[in-house]
Amino acid sequence: MYLDKYDIIVVGAGHAGCEAAHAAATMGSKVLIVTMNMETIAKMSCNPAMGGVAKGQIIREIDALGGMSGIITDLTMLQFRMLNRSKGAAMWSPRAQSDRMRFSEEWRLRLEQNLNIDFLQDSVVNVMFENNTATAVVTSLGYTIKTRSIILTSGTFLNGLIHIGEKHFGGGRMAEKNSQGITECLEMAGFESGRMKTGTPPRVDGRSLNYQKMERQEGDTDGNKFSFSKETSPLRKQLPCYITYTNNAVHDILREGFDKSPMFNGSIKGLGPRYCPSIEDKINRFAERDRHQIFVEPEGWKTVEMYINGFSTSLPEDIQFKAIRQIAGFENAKIFRPGYAIEYDYFPPTQLKQTLETKLIDNLYFAGQINGTTGYEEAACQGLMAGINAHLKNNGKDPFILSRSEAYIGVLIDDLINKGTDEPYRMFTSRAEFRILLRQDNADSRLTRIGNAIGLASEERLNDLTKKEESIFKLKNYIEDYSIEPDLINPKLIDMGTTEISQKIKLDKILNRPQIDINTLLNIIPELNTYETEILEEVEILIKYSGYIEKEKLLAEKLIRLDKMKINTNFDYLSITSLSKESREKLSKQKPESIGQASRISGVSPADVSILLVHLGR
Numbered sequence: 094m095y096l097d098k099y100d101i102i103v104v105g106a107g108h109a110g111c112e113a114a115h116a117a118a119t120m121g122s123k124v125l126i127v128t129m130n131m132e133t134i135a136k137m138s139c140n141p142a143m144g145g146v147a148k149g150q151i152i153r154e155i156d157a158l159g160g161m162s163g164i165i166t167d168l169t170m171l172q173f174r175m176l177n178r179s180k181g182a183a184m185w186s187p188r189a190q191s192d193r194m195r196f197s198e199e200w201r202l203r204l205e206q207n208l209n210i211d212f213l214q215d216s217v218v219n220v221m222f223e224n225n226t227a228t229a230v231v232t233s234l235g236y237t238i239k240t241r242s243i244i245l246t247s248g249t250f251l252n253g254l255i256h257i258g259e260k261h262f263g264g265g266r267m268a269e270k271n272s273q274g275i276t277e278c279l280e281m282a283g284f285e286s287g288r289m290k291t292g293t294p295p296r297v298d299g300r301s302l303n304y305q306k307m308e309r310q311e312g313d314t315d316g317n318k319f320s321f322s323k324e325t326s327p328l329r330k331q332l333p334c335y336i337t338y339t340n341n342a343v344h345d346i347l348r349e350g351f352d353k354s355p356m357f358n359g360s361i362k363g364l365g366p367r368y369c370p371s372i373e374d375k376i377n378r379f380a381e382r383d384r385h386q387i388f389v390e391p392e393g394w395k396t397v398e399m400y401i402n403g404f405s406t407s408l409p410e411d412i413q414f415k416a417i418r419q420i421a422g423f424e425n426a427k428i429f430r431p432g433y434a435i436e437y438d439y440f441p442p443t444q445l446k447q448t449l450e451t452k453l454i455d456n457l458y459f460a461g462q463i464n465g466t467t468g469y470e471e472a473a474c475q476g477l478m479a480g481i482n483a484h485l486k487n488n489g490k491d492p493f494i495l496s497r498s499e500a501y502i503g504v505l506i507d508d509l510i511n512k513g514t515d516e517p518y519r520m521f522t523s524r525a526e527f528r529i530l531l532r533q534d535n536a537d538s539r540l541t542r543i544g545n546a547i548g549l550a551s552e553e554r555l556n557d558l559t560k561k562e563e564s565i566f567k568l569k570n571y572i573e574d575y576s577i578e579p580d581l582i583n584p585k586l587i588d589m590g591t592t593e594i595s596q597k598i599k600l601d602k603i604l605n606r607p608q609i610d611i612n613t614l615l616n617i618i619p620e621l622n623t624y625e626t627e628i629l630e631e632v633e634i635l636i637k638y639s640g641y642i643e644k645e646k647l648l649a650e651k652l653i654r655l656d657k658m659k660i661n662t663n664f665d666y667l668s669i670t671s672l673s674k675e676s677r678e679k680l681s682k683q684k685p686e687s688i689g690q691a692s693r694i695s696g697v698s699p700a701d702v703s704i705l706l707v708h709l710g711r
Contacts, residue, residue, distance in 0.1 A: 098239040099125045101483050102230055104217045104275075106134040108469045109246035109461030109476030111200050112160050116480035118209035119159065120548045122487065125238065126204070127230065129250070130269060131214045135165070135200035137469065138249070138266050139293045141193040141392050141400055144319065146176060147520040148470035149187035150501045153536035155470075156320045159549030160477045161203060162470070163318075167325035169195040171332040171391055172312035182634045183528040187319055190312075190334060192393040213238075218274030220245075220457070222282060227457040242456040242483040246476055247463050249291065251276050251438035256355040257431055258409030267433060276438045283453050284440055288363035289517055291467060292371050292434040294404040295413055298427040299397040306422035307335035307389060315626070321537040322554060335389040335422070339404075342419040344376045344383075350412035351377075355434060361407075363436045366467045366517040371405045371434070387420060398429055407434030439465045442509035443683050448482035448492045449475060449506065452684065458483055464509055467517035474502045481547060493547055496656060498527045498649030499539060511683070511693040526652075527645045529638055534631055538562060561628065568624055568632045575600040581617060589613065601636050655689035658709065662686065669708060676701040 103114045106128035118124045128134060143166040144152050156163030170189040177184040204210050219231035220243060227243040250265030250272040265271045276286055316327030354373055355361045365371070370378065375385055388402035406413055410431045417423050442464040444452055449464075451457045460479040461472035481493045495503035504525045509518060522528050531539070541558045544550030576597040583593045591608040600618070603609055611633040615621050621629065635642070666672060666680040675696040685691040688709070692702045 098241070099123050099211075100240070100487055101125075101242045101244060101480070102127060102238060102240040103244045103246060103480070104230065105246035105248055105250070105461070107138075107246060107248045107461060107472060108135060108162070109248075109472040109479070110244070111135045111204060112155065112162060112473045112476035113244045113246060113458075113460055113480035113483075114204060114210055115161050115207065116159070116477050116549055117484040118207045120481065120484045121209070122484045123209055123211075125211045125213060125240070127213045127215055127217055127232065127238075129214070129216050129265070129272065131201075131212060133197065133266075133269065134204070135197045136266070137191065137193045137196055139291075140402055141191045141196075141390060142188060143170075143191055143469060144186065144188035145470075146184075146186045147501060147522045147524070148468060149176070149319075150522075150531060150533045150536065151470040151474050151505070151520060152319050153187065153321075153533045154500045154502050154540055155474055155477055156322070157536040157540040157550070158477065158481075158544035159541075159551065159554065160473070161200070162473045163320035164322060164325055165196060165199050165203065166191060167318045167320050169199050170318075170328060171394065172334065173317050173328055173331070174313050175317060181529075182534070182630075182638065183532055184522055185533055186522070187317065187533055189319065190332065190390055194393055194396070216270075216272055219278050220275060222454055222457075225453070226455040241487050242458065244458040244460055244476070244479045244483055245275065245463055246459075246461045246472070246479075247272055247275065248472070249435050249437040249462055251463065254436045256360060256407045256434040256436070258350065258353045258355070258407070258412070259360075260409075261355070261360060264435070265437075266435070267430060271437075279440065284444060284451070286438050286440050287465075287515070288436055289439050289462075289465060290361050290363035290365040290434055290436045291369075291517060292365065292405040292407055293432055294372075294401040294406060295417065295432040296392070296429045297399050297401060297417070297423070298429055299391070299399040301425050301427040302389065302399065303422045303424065304335055304389075307337040310334040310336055310388075321541070321557065323557065332391045332394070334391070337387045337389060337421050337423070338384040339372070339376075339387060339420060341383055343416045346412060346416040346419060347373055347376055347406075347408065350408040353409050353412075355407050361434060361436055364516040365434070366519060368519050368521075369405065369467070371407060371432075372403070373406055373408055389422075404432065406432040408432075437462070439463055441465065441513050441515075443511070443513040445510050447494045447506060447510060447686065447690070448486070449479040450482065450486070456483070456486065462517075465514040465516075465518055466505070466509070467519050471505060471518065471520055474505065478502065478506065481549065485547070493543075495540075496649075496653060497525070498530060498645075498652055500536075501525060501531055504531075507690070507693060511685070511690055512695050527649055529641050530645050530649065532634065534627065534634065564624060564628045565631050565635070568621075568628055569635060571620065572604060572632065572636065573599060573601045575618070577603060577618075585613060585617060604633065604636050652689060655692060656687045658688040658706075660685055660687060660691065660705075660709070669704065671704050672701050673698065 100122035172190040176186045215232040221229040229239045253265040253271035255264040312331040390400040392398040458479040460475035545555045589608040
């Protein structure tokens, strides 16, 4: 029924598994996806949305490299918004509401169109090794399938345990069984494991809600999308979301169930996501607040099911039901399915190399929530990188590693492997030192050439980038060279509350004023109207932030120099007594591949780095 041996076996078909399989297969590997349910490929287990603060930048980076998450999102979105427009360009973050069912369907159809991908609906119960190298998987149906590399993308399924009040039962998602055997197999091989927790809110019947009592939240009117590809286009029609709030009555009812809450009675051992707490956690930690914001989000174009963002809970169903009906607009709400919490196994990511290959077992890669992350976007980019690197290693090519100055993806992986995490890791713009360089608008300029060079991003993508950059160069030069007359610009300057000019001045000097943006100049300079919006915005950013961009480039070059100073993985740190004891222990355990990586390990001080440089003759 199947080939005797695959180049790569991807275990799991969530966001990480889909990106891993697509990347490796597109680059030429023969890939097998083993998933417990073919009907839930790329299922949005929690919120029906992609992107958000820093997460949107990650989706743009995946797209720029040749991944599929951006395209799938564009083809299935209900609403698009660019968040943080009122802040600087480094903070702008795209976010889309998605049609949950269409998103999953579109991913499956795209994977099925790739002739290098095979599928097997089954559960992997064992991973086989020979000479510290991954060689095969064993499934619950008794198949032993050989492979050159294995990518584990198990999500929340490893020994998953679902909690609703005092009820506890095994599951990887509601109504889906968990995965058993893999954790035990890896622990026997010497891996450390832990437990984490996440949760999801109840879903309700949208026909039972009173939207007149809520604030209507529309998408952006100017139209936008995630993918840089011409394969997709902005939405012409969008669905609204709604905003409402909890109140003291809601909080009082929720408190009634605290004694039965697995969050508070010790049933849940794993740590949950700090930045996406349950509603019971919010009213417990922020007791002084009399309300919390609730986003009511549609699940699809045709379904009436609504996602209640901000009301994640694992309280008993009767408490959930009573409390939710006290929210404005929810007086007659009907619950389709209750909220729940789920505990699952993960493996501390300090056990990984920069390629996401494990240090203990060659050709075994981890991607997604198995590494302690939370979120579709974080999982998808790990899957992409694992798929790329598994293919490259199988073919004797150099690994593909993104630095902290090249991509948010690089920041995420660097944080995971050097600092580790004991709570679900979520990406934020604040985690990136070079966020002015790592904007959402320039992800293609940063990464598409690299994606094309490794065989993932198409030639068409590269040609589109070349044309875009030519337009940017032409417009930027025009604005920097054009001298504008006082009579032409002064009326606008007066309107905008900024100082008039008395003689001709270069247009870039005008654009640099905080009161002026590129749109201010469109009616004054007709030539500007010949350029697309994305070109105008990009040039405005390059001009307004030029000083900051150059400063960050210099800092990034210093980081790159440290990352190029390689360290032998067998280096004996314990023999260097001048290093702190903590530093010796952590360096010996994590075995960094460069001075730069060593400097980012928690507990390694600048003084320790200086000592290492001396011992390495630098």
